[in-house]
Amino acid sequence: MIHVMTESGTDVRWLDDDQQRAWRAFLEMHAKLTAQLNREMQAASGLSMPDFTVLVSLSEHPGGRMRALELARDLRWEKSRLSHQLSRMQQRGLIERSHCDEDRRGAFVELTAQGRAAVEGAAPPHVEAVRRYLFDALQPAQVAMLETISRTAIASLDSECDGKGDSACQDTAELDPSPCA
Amino acid sequence: MIHVMTESGTDVRWLDDDQQRAWRAFLEMHAKLTAQLNREMQAASGLSMPDFTVLVSLSEHPGGRMRALELARDLRWEKSRLSHQLSRMQQRGLIERSHCDEDRRGAFVELTAQGRAAVEGAAPPHVEAVRRYLFDALQPAQVAMLETISRTAIASLDSECDGKGDSACQDTAELDPSPCA
DNA sequence: AAAGATTGAGTTCTCAATCTTC
DNA sequence: GAAGATTGAGAACTCAATCTTT
Numbered sequence: 533m534i535h536v537m538t539e540s541g542t543d544v545r546w547l548d549d550d551q552q553r554a555w556r557a558f559l560e561m562h563a564k565l566t567a568q569l570n571r572e573m574q575a576a577s578g579l580s581m582p583d584f585t586v587l588v589s590l591s592e593h594p595g596g597r598m599r600a601l602e603l604a605r606d607l608r609w610e611k612s613r614l615s616h617q618l619s620r621m622q623q624r625g626l627i628e629r630s631h632c633d634e635d636r637r638g639a640f641v642e643l644t645a646q647g648r649a650a651v652e653g654a655a656p657p658h659v660e661a662v663r664r665y666l667f668d669a670l671q672p673a674q675v676a677m678l679e680t681i682s683r684t685a686i687a688s689l690d691s692e693c694d695g696k697g698d699s700a701c702q703d704t705a706e707l708d709p710s711p712c713a
Numbered sequence: 714m715i716h717v718m719t720e721s722g723t724d725v726r727w728l729d730d731d732q733q734r735a736w737r738a739f740l741e742m743h744a745k746l747t748a749q750l751n752r753e754m755q756a757a758s759g760l761s762m763p764d765f766t767v768l769v770s771l772s773e774h775p776g777g778r779m780r781a782l783e784l785a786r787d788l789r790w791e792k793s794r795l796s797h798q799l800s801r802m803q804q805r806g807l808i809e810r811s812h813c814d815e816d817r818r819g820a821f822v823e824l825t826a827q828g829r830a831a832v833e834g835a836a837p838p839h840v841e842a843v844r845r846y847l848f849d850a851l852q853p854a855q856v857a858m859l860e861t862i863s864r865t866a867i868a869s870l871d872s873e874c875d876g877k878g879d880s881a882c883q884d885t886a887e888l889d890p891s892p893c894a
Numbered sequence: 895a896a897a898g899a900t901t902g903a904g905t906t907c908t909c910a911a912t913c914t915t916c
Numbered sequence: 917g918a919a920g921a922t923t924g925a926g927a928a929c930t931c932a933a934t935c936t937t938t
Binding site: 567570571599600601604611612614615616619632635636637638639 | 897898899900901908
Binding site: 761763790791793794797798801816817818819 | 916
């Protein structure tokens with residue numbers, strides 16, 4: 533374990549070399565991968581990744597229709613982030629919004645025919661790209677380890693933020709992960 | 714291997730269950746982790762992660778001074794992304810820009826005293842957070858695997874984009890990874 | 895007051911266009 | 917024309933404030 537004295541005299545445990553390399557490689561990998569996936573999806577289908585993510589979630593629900601709050605929880609997005617995104621997607625005809633009768637505060641979000649066609653067209657090349665850049669090069673044990681590592685970090689992040697409001701730290705704990713492929 | 718017939722009759726190899734779970738967990742982990750690190754850095758030091766990333770890179774160079782293009786390569790950022798970021802940081806007094814004598818197209822970027830103080834103050838709590846949320850919960854073999862997986866994906870991404878311009882696909886191949894901790 | 899949702903302002907990022915110097 | 921860099925427009929995200937309904 534490396535310790536370094538800072539100017540303030542505080543004792544800081546820096547990352548060791550292995551951790552440092554892993555951390556920087558992880559960040560670089562994520563940045564390059566998502567940038568590439570975004571570019572290919574935009575070019576092939578005219579959708580951004582945020583568009584696609586929303587459409588996938590909707591398409592996995594019966595009738596392509598769900599409450600906005602449920603969608604926000606599903607995606608682990610802030611309410612305002614979802615609202616802004618839905619506004620843009622509505623303008624482009626990918627989704628529609630309607631009011632909720634049981635609870636008149638609520639809003640429903642619904643896939644349009646155009647939105648459904650868009651996500652069905654975008655999914656195949658996207659999945660192929662995820663395979664090509666990531667999974668085709670990984671062994672099964674590595675895939676399993678990637679999930680284990682990710683879940684470990686998610687658990688430590690979720691346990692950290694216990695009493696915090698809104699969406700920064702999740703107010704939901706029992707939903708499935710965000711659908712992105 | 715699962716095959717699915719789409720409407721267009723194309724044969725698509727979808728992700729299998731293990732891959733699907735790993736992929737979604739990976740995306741969720743990265744999103745939560747970076748959001749949390751961003752929030753803590755903003756609260757503790759008034760810096761965003763992009764600010765910090767730039768300052769770290771500068772502080773690791775002699776004199777806290779380097780060419781803009783070198784910085785862009787170091788961070789694997791587009792020229793325009795860096796330029797916008799530097800404009801904001803210059804306004805806040807974190808860096809200064811000056812002209813290059815040898816090549817009058819070029820620009821130098823230099824850490825100000827304030828910028829150096831900011832990054833030195835921000836680094837310790839940031840590193841602690843990275844340890845707390847990620848590395849403290851990982852075994853050495855998992856850290857090594859994370860790096861291996863990341864480098865595998867980076868390699869497949871780098872080999873994919875060979876003849877492409879500017880920065881989307883890297884025009885550099887022999888530099889160190891982006892410094893972010 | 896709390897819950898569901900929207901809005902506006904400010905930051906960040908990408909893309910295409912531009913400008914200057916080589 | 918290519919290289920180094922900046923600019924403007926639009927998309928995406930966060931935060932705080934707001935509005936309506938419960």
